[in-house]
Amino acid sequence: MILIKQKSDILGTLASTLCLVHCIATPFLFIAQASSLSCCSTPPTWWKLMDTIFLIISFFAIYWTTQTTTIRWIKPMLWLSWFILLLVIVNEKLELFSLAETIIYVPAFALVILHLYNKKYCNCNTSKCCVNEG
Secondary structure (H helix, E strand, O other): OHHHHHOHHHHHHHHHHHHHHHHHHHHHHHHHHHHOOOOOOOOOHHHHHHHHHHHHHHHHHHHHHHHHOOOOOHHHHHHHHHHHHHHHHHHHHHOOOOOOHHHHHHHHHHHHHHHHHHHHHOOOOOOOOOOOOO
């Protein structure tokens, strides 16, 4: 668990990237199902649960990252991106508003970029922390 906390940016980048791949692959899954007569009309349950799993993993990665970063602006940007991703996914499941399907790429891509930025420029460890950029 300690290793995961220390590598939270890597975990967050991985989860966000896999989320993007999942989002990109979903339309192709639907196309493949539509062309197949032997399959069901909805995606498999495990496929629909993947976005929830990515949200949970991302939540903990952001939580741990915000505990170790010293860049003040990165914390609210990570949480804002995650919250927007949550809203888009909840909206997609409940169909509350009509949103473009591609809107989900914005917060997912933002999470990837923010984790990579934090990993490169401000990863606080036990011996030395980066300078606070305000």
